[in-house]
Amino acid sequence: MTEKIVKNEIALGVVGVYIPTTRFKTARLSVEFELPLAEETASANALLPFLLTGCSKEYPTSLIISRRLDNLYGANLECSCEKRGDSQVLKMSITSIENKYSLDDRDIVGECADMLISLIFNPLVENDRFDEKSFQKERRLMVEKIDGEINNKRNYALYRCESELLKGEPASIARYGSREGQLALTSADIFTAWKRVLSTAFIRVGYLAAEPDESVFDRFKSAFATIERQPEPIVPPVVSPAKAIVSEIEDRMAVNQGKLVLGFRSSSYGDDRDTYRLMVLSDLFGGGPYSLLFDNVREKMSLCYYCASRTNRRKGFLTVDSGVEFANMDKTYDEILNQLNRLKNGDFDDSLLDASKKSLCESFRALGDSQSVIDRYYADRVHSDNPPTPDEMGELVRSVTRDDIIHVANSLKLDTVYRLKATEEMKK
Amino acid sequence: MIEKKLIKCETLGESYIQATHSSGLKIYIMSKPDYSSAHAIFGTKYGSIDTKFRLADTDEFTLIPEGTAHFLEHKLFESEDGNAFERYAKTGAYANAYTSFDRTCYLFSCTSQFEENFDILLDFVRHPFFTAETVEKEQGIIGQEIRMYDDEPNWRVCFNLLSALYSRHPVRIDIAGTTESIAEITADMLFECHRNFYNMSNMFICVAGNVDVDAVLDQIDRQIDDQKGCEVIRGLHDEPREINTPYVEQRLAVAKPLFNLGFKEACDVPEKTLKERIVTAILLEIISGKSSSLYERLINEGLINESFDSEYFNGFGYAAEIFDGESSEPQRVADEIKAEIKRLRREGIDPDAFTCAKNSLYGQMVMQYNVIDRIVSDLVATAMSGDGLFDEMDVFAAITLDDVTECLNTQLNEEYSALSVILPTE
Known part of the structure; x- marks a missing residue:
């Protein structure tokens, strides 16, 4: 990643970013809409990218869209809705083979850009409503996505712990809003959301390809020229201290294995340096197979298959999760806290700190080998004027000291404990 | 001694080296110098379906418990003086392994120190170390892995289908085996499986990314001796054409x-x-x-x-x-x-x-x-x-x-x- 990233303003609060990626056979075009997370708008916002990629005036059904993508040599049209700090981010992207691999000399990349613009700016609306049939279909799929989150017990347990930990903050709102919120929507609400998102969201258009192509951004400039932009400022995420009393929550389901999640808050989380400190701490606590939790909870005590730590760098919290026998839950809980105490007391080898730093540096250096990963890396840092390159991130990680780890460990306070247990029937 | 040939694809503008070591080991390398990382896999044609096999120089088939290939994969990371993860921790490489129906693969990826990492891979995969105590410890860990999959609906619906389609073929059994089948596994059994399935004629090395092909081949040639192992013959399971249940x-x-x-x-x-x-x-x-x-x-x-x-x-x-x-x-x-x-x-x-x-x-x-x-x-x-x-x-x-x-x-x-x-x- 030595080539230069080029930023340009497409419209007010709409930034175009060209990232040169010479090693791939594909070109990627992505558009992200960032909005503040709020109960009133979360459900409608979440449905929007799914509806926009499911129908438009030019491509009225998902079958027509799908056949068009086949014709573009299997171009990959994706959309998602995610949380970033206290924001909701709606993402749409299209990835296709670069023109030189086309078997019939077409401008595949240009055709893909036109298609994405057509989907975003020319949706299937009439009389200020989205097409009712498409709306009903996408909403059903969304409700099933929300309902289906229970299927993956590990992710569900993490989600339950995080929602409790973040209670009262915008980030506690689920990325898709709520089931009830979805069911209350009308096709007119989504039309209003579409208008609002195009006008007020902070927008990033990313283009990743071997060669820059001004025409790609020019197409977006023309499209945005028709929109009256009134961007809402994006406020930095709130970082709160741990609750005075630890929240303990528990669900019961027909499961064979228990899930235990511990959520910690850092009491002194503020500047950028804390991000790297917490990242390194999390890695040596429960990241790689050299980490304290892997080595002790799994390898020495045979309590689990996984016991892992992860952080949310924007909100400054850390979670540890494990899948264990119901009878071993307390023992696992004690051991996780015991291992954290070791970090607090500085009871760990320097070799462990080195291992974590090396492993993290390796992963930063490898980022540029995936087009979607490098896109996400810079999209996540879109608000920094001069974001560190992955190599510079490596340097920052290397600067973390043993004292930093002890300091951050001592700043961690248990906030929430989540347990998933078996129903009485399952125990029999 | 390694025999090699270059295979090219004009349409894609890609090429790779296919080589055979005198031990019978097959080698495939695609150099991608414009990438930062390199990935390597050392694998064996030994997976969860291999519960019945014979060596080419014998007539009799041997039966082994379900889940043995996966169990061996977990245990192979250990050696007498620590485990392979500790060695990788010194280089920062990402390392892992997986067992599927018909293969077991050990892998790492890195952006630096390829030679050191490749040495670790070539070494630990070929040098087993098991004791009764370490085998017993692993039964607890894998027991929890099996439990985790018991709650995984996509996994269950698939294996339930396979056991409806197949009556005898071991593809119907979970890759990790069952709590009961892994309880039968002993250190001696693992040594024997390693001797049979991890002989070079049954193995392969695949590398792609930022590597020097000749240096990789030299390293293999230095580390692996020429002795040819005995070919492993997979047993068939008299699976009927009919399904088990609709x-x-x-x-x-x-x-x-x-x-x-x-x-x-x-x-x-x-x-x-x-x-x-x-x-x-x-x-x-x-x-x-x-x-x-x-x-x-x-x-x-x-x-x-x-x-x-x-x-x-x-x-x-x-x-x-x-x-x-x-x-x-x-x-x-x-x-x-x-x-x-x-x-x-x-x-x-x-x-x-x-x-x-x-x-x-x-x-x-x-x-x-x-x-x-x-x-x-x-x-x-x-x-x-x-x-x-x-x-x-x-x-x-x-x-x-x-x-x-x-x-x-x-x-x-x-x-x-x-x-x-x-x-x-x-």
């Missing part, structure tokens, strides 16, 4: 029922050819891909959601087309799929749909050369099947609508189909 269900904590509909294919010769695999993939795309009329109808009628998918699942002695998804009416979806297959047989495949499916799959084939770990996986598939990595481009280009029509008329027989359903708990 319907199987289980209740789990899920929001909506999950289903797998499978069509068991005859395996007169144990493995399907590359052409058979690609033709079937194109056919499945035509029947139920996102551009099919079936997909559109089912999704518009609220019968499926975006999880709906299909694949041609095949390996040594097993082959089945599998349609999977979530639906409040799994039986009705199964009936609709079967009806669509009949309709296509009656009315013929639309030539446009054939072209569409082919175009789309072509693009996906080109795109897979973007991602280093994907390339390494494809090299492993090459090592397993014996086909060339780029053969699929040529075979693919030559496939006609007639090939796909013939596939439609001979495969996907209802008589050999089974439906597996996971229902929500009451």
Whole structure:
């Protein structure tokens, strides 16, 4: 990643970013809409990218869209809705083979850009409503996505712990809003959301390809020229201290294995340096197979298959999760806290700190080998004027000291404990 | 001693080295100097289905407990003076391993110190160390892994289908085995399996990314001695043509029922050819891909959601087309799929749909050369099947609508189909 990233303003609060990626056979075009997370708008916002990629005036059904993508040599049209700090981010992207691999000399990349613009700016609306049939279909799929989150017990347990930990903050709102919120929507609400998102969201258009192509951004400039932009400022995420009393929550389901999640808050989380400190701490606590939790909870005590730590760098919290026998839950809980105490007391080898730093540096250096990963890396840092390159991130990680780890460990306070247990029937 | 040849693909602008070491070890290397990382896999043709085997120099078959290959994978990371993860921790490489139905692979990826990492890989995979104590400890860890999968509905619905389709073939058993079967595993058994399956004639090395091909070959030649191991012969399991049972269900904590509909294919010769695999993939795309009329109808009628998918699942002695998804009416979806297959047989495949499916799959084939770990996986598939990595481009280009029509008329027989359903708990 030595080539230069080029930023340009497409419209007010709409930034175009060209990232040169010479090693791939594909070109990627992505558009992200960032909005503040709020109960009133979360459900409608979440449905929007799914509806926009499911129908438009030019491509009225998902079958027509799908056949068009086949014709573009299997171009990959994706959309998602995610949380970033206290924001909701709606993402749409299209990835296709670069023109030189086309078997019939077409401008595949240009055709893909036109298609994405057509989907975003020319949706299937009439009389200020989205097409009712498409709306009903996408909403059903969304409700099933929300309902289906229970299927993956590990992710569900993490989600339950995080929602409790973040209670009262915008980030506690689920990325898709709520089931009830979805069911209350009308096709007119989504039309209003579409208008609002195009006008007020902070927008990033990313283009990743071997060669820059001004025409790609020019197409977006023309499209945005028709929109009256009134961007809402994006406020930095709130970082709160741990609750005075630890929240303990528990669900019961027909499961064979228990899930235990511990959520910690850092009491002194503020500047950028804390991000790297917490990242390194999390890695040596429960990241790689050299980490304290892997080595002790799994390898020495045979309590689990996984016991892992992860952080949310924007909100400054850390979670540890494990899948264990119901009878071993307390023992696992004690051991996780015991291992954290070791970090607090500085009871760990320097070799462990080195291992974590090396492993993290390796992963930063490898980022540029995936087009979607490098896109996400810079999209996540879109608000920094001069974001560190992955190599510079490596340097920052290397600067973390043993004292930093002890300091951050001592700043961690248990906030929430989540347990998933078996129903009485399952125990029999 | 290593014999090597360079294999090129003009369309893709890619090439790789295929080599054979005098020990019988097969080597595949694709150099991608403009990438930062390199990935390497040291693998053996030994997976969960290998519960019955013999060595080429004996007549008698040996039986081993289900889950042994996966158990061995977990244990091989340990040595007398620590484990391989501790050694990788010094270089920062990402290391892991996986066991599937027909193979066990040990891998690492790194952006620096390739030679040191490759030394660790070549060393620990060839030097087993097990004791009664470490075997017992692992039974606890793998026991929890099995438990985790017991709660994984997508995993359960698939293995329930496989046990409905197959009566004897070990593909019907969970890759990790069962709590009972792994309790039978002993240190001696693991040593014996290692001696048999981890001999170089049964193994392969695949590398892709930022590496110097000759340096990698030299390193292999320095480390691996020339002694040729004995070939391992996989045992067949007298699997009948018929399915075991047409319907199987289980209740789990899920929001909506999950289903797998499978069509068991005859395996007169144990493995399907590359052409058979690609033709079937194109056919499945035509029947139920996102551009099919079936997909559109089912999704518009609220019968499926975006999880709906299909694949041609095949390996040594097993082959089945599998349609999977979530639906409040799994039986009705199964009936609709079967009806669509009949309709296509009656009315013929639309030539446009054939072209569409082919175009789309072509693009996906080109795109897979973007991602280093994907390339390494494809090299492993090459090592397993014996086909060339780029053969699929040529075979693919030559496939006609007639090939796909013939596939439609001979495969996907209802008589050999089974439906597996996971229902929500009451």
